[in-house]
Amino acid sequence: NAIAQASTASGAATSTSQRILSIQDVDNGQILGFGADLAEDHPGFHDPAYKQRRTWLAELAKTHRIGTPIPDVAYSPDEVATWDAVLEELSELLPQHACREYLRCLPLFDFRKGKVPQLEEMNAVLRATTGWSVRPVAGLMHPRHFLGGLAFKHFHSTQYMRHPSKPSYTPEPDVVHELIGHVPLLADPDYARLIQSIGLASLAADDKQIWHLTKVYWYTVEFGVVREGDQVKAFGAGILSSYGELAHMASGGAALERLDPFQPQPRMSYKDGFQKRYFVLDSFAEGSELLRSYAASLALPESLRGDASVA
Ligand code: NLE
Ligand code: FE2
Numbered sequence: 153n154a155i156a157q158a159s160t161a162s163g164a165a166t167s168t169s170q171r172i173l174s175i176q177d178v179d180n181g182q183i184l185g186f187g188a189d190l191a192e193d194h195p196g197f198h199d200p201a202y203k204q205r206r207t208w209l210a211e212l213a214k215t216h217r218i219g220t221p222i223p224d225v226a227y228s229p230d231e232v233a234t235w236d237a238v239l240e241e242l243s244e245l246l247p248q249h250a251c252r253e254y255l256r257c258l259p260l261f262d263f264r265k266g267k268v269p270q271l272e273e274m275n276a277v278l279r280a281t282t283g284w285s286v287r288p289v290a291g292l293m294h295p296r297h298f299l300g301g302l303a304f305k306h307f308h309s310t311q312y313m314r315h316p317s318k319p320s321y322t323p324e325p326d327v328v329h330e331l332i333g334h335v336p337l338l339a340d341p342d343y344a345r346l347i348q349s350i351g352l353a354s355l356a357a358d359d360k361q362i363w364h365l366t367k368v369y370w371y372t373v374e375f376g377v378v379r380e381g382d383q384v385k386a387f388g389a390g391i392l393s394s395y396g397e398l399a400h401m402a403s404g405g406a407a408l409e410r411l412d413p414f415q416p417q418p419r420m421s422y423k424d425g426f427q428k429r430y431f432v433l434d435s436f437a438e439g440s441e442l443l444r445s446y447a448a449s450l451a452l453p454e455s456l457r458g459d460a461s462v463a
Contacts, residue, residue, distance in 0.1 A: 172300035172355060179297050180289045180308055181214050186324040187291030194324075195315040202315060209312045210290035218306075222275070222288055227268040231313040236265040238319045238328050241395035249402045250392055251378050251385040253343055253436065257281075257336040268327060271309060274335050281339040286330070295354075295366045302351025307338060321396035323422045333389025334373075342436035343387070347373055349440050353447030361450055367417035368443070371431040377401065377408065378433045384408060388430070400426040408432050411439070413446040 172178060188207040196202035209225065216222060227235070247255065260277050262269060271286050278284040287301070289308035301308050309330040314322040322329070337343040350369050357365055375388040391397045400406065411431035418429070433439035 170296075172296065172303070175218055175301065175304040175306055178301045178304070178306065180216070180287065180293060180301075182294050182297065183210070183289075183291040184294060185292040186310075195317045195322075199315065206312050209310075213288035213290040213311060216288045218287070222271045224270045224272065225268075225311050227313065230316060232266065232268055234313050234316045234319050235268045235328060238314075238332070238393075238395070239263065239265055241320055242332060242393070242398070245395060245398045245402060246392065249386055249398055251387045252380060253340040254337055254387060254392065257339040260339055261331075261336060263332065268313070269331055271311065274331065278335070278338055282341055282344040284338045284344060286335060286338075292325075296357075296359075296362050299351050299354035299362065299365055299369065302347055303355050304351070305344070305348060307334060307347075309334070319395075321394045321425075323425075329389060329393040333391075333393030337387060337389075340436070342440065346436050346440035346443060349443040349447055353443065353450050356447070356450045364417065367420055368411075368413045368446075370420045371411060371417060372433070372439065372443075375427050375430055376411070376433060376439075377430045378435060378439070384430075384432060387433075387436070390427075391430075397426050401430065406430050411442070413443055414449070 170177075188203065188210040190197045190203060190206065196206070205228075212223065212225070246258075250258075260281070262273065271288060275285050278286070282305070284305045284307060286307050286309040288311050291310065292298075293301075293308055298308055307330075309327070310325050311327050314324075314326040314328055338347070350365060350373070354362060354365050371388075373388060374390040376386075377384045377391070378387050379385075386392055386398060386401055391401050406427050407429040409429055409431055411433060433442075
């Protein structure tokens with residue numbers, strides 16, 4: 153995925169007045185970060201070939217129109233080698249530390265060494281399970297648009313590969329993160345309901361609430377964990393797609409807290425490395441009820457918000 157962080161929205165004119173009423177209103181061309189312009193501290197900053205590749209893929213993503221096939225990307229041998237390295241590392245930790253819904257869905261997808269899967273292949277499986285689709289994007293979208301896509305069962309996915317110098321962790325979303333982290337769970341009905349409920353809430357949200365929802369998204373879809381008996385398992389894509397983050401979670405390296413979408417959420421960070429805390433759901437079913445009740449509270453007129461008899 154690609155979702156922007158608060159206050160990077162400088163100059164981004166999207167506001168409440170531009171309501172998203174259908175997937176056609178979702179603009180994947182307005183990129184707020186993690187596109188082809190790499191920051192100085194990015195591992196690929198001094199790698200011109202990598203930068204050129206990022207530019208090419210960013211332009212390709214911008215040309216995609218809803219309803220048209222997604223062109224395949226011809227991944228280079230180096231990119232395939234990075235995919236292979238991550239897959240090998242992750243296959244050690246995922247069976248023990250990923251949630252059961254994820255492990256149930258994973259075999260539906262043809263993830264193997266030697267070939268980076270294409271978005272259209274993912275869509276064939278998703279169409280036959282929950283009706284979701286993935287759609288290419290160049291980098292970080294405006295959150296109103298990214299979250300709006302979720303309401304219409306569209307998940308915007310980057311297609312570039314992480315820099316080969318650091319396969320076990322990248323701060324930004326890349327094709328490994330999207331495919332291994334996000335896509336499998338989109339085939340699970342309870343999870344699909346949970347993530348869509350965040351999208352639905354965004355349709356009624358004002359700009360301030362959009363930033364709040366971005367954090368709720370971050371602490372569930374990206375870095376959420378869920379109870380399984382007396383254990384805690386990963387369902388957040390940012391954990392599932394990173395060997396480093398998964399090992400950090402498995403070692404109990406972060407605090408665990410209960411998620412309450414009605415409360416202010418902590419600041420999110422792409423830059424500080426592994427998360428210092430993870431938010432826990434009792435189950436996906438409980439999580440989507442919780443998020444749906446939050447969504448319903450947004451749809452109420454201001455004067456009625458917080459009135460328990462109405463909500
Ligand atoms: N840290 C994750 C990874 O290395 O796959 C990506 C997180 C994107 C929000
Ligand atoms: Fe993501």
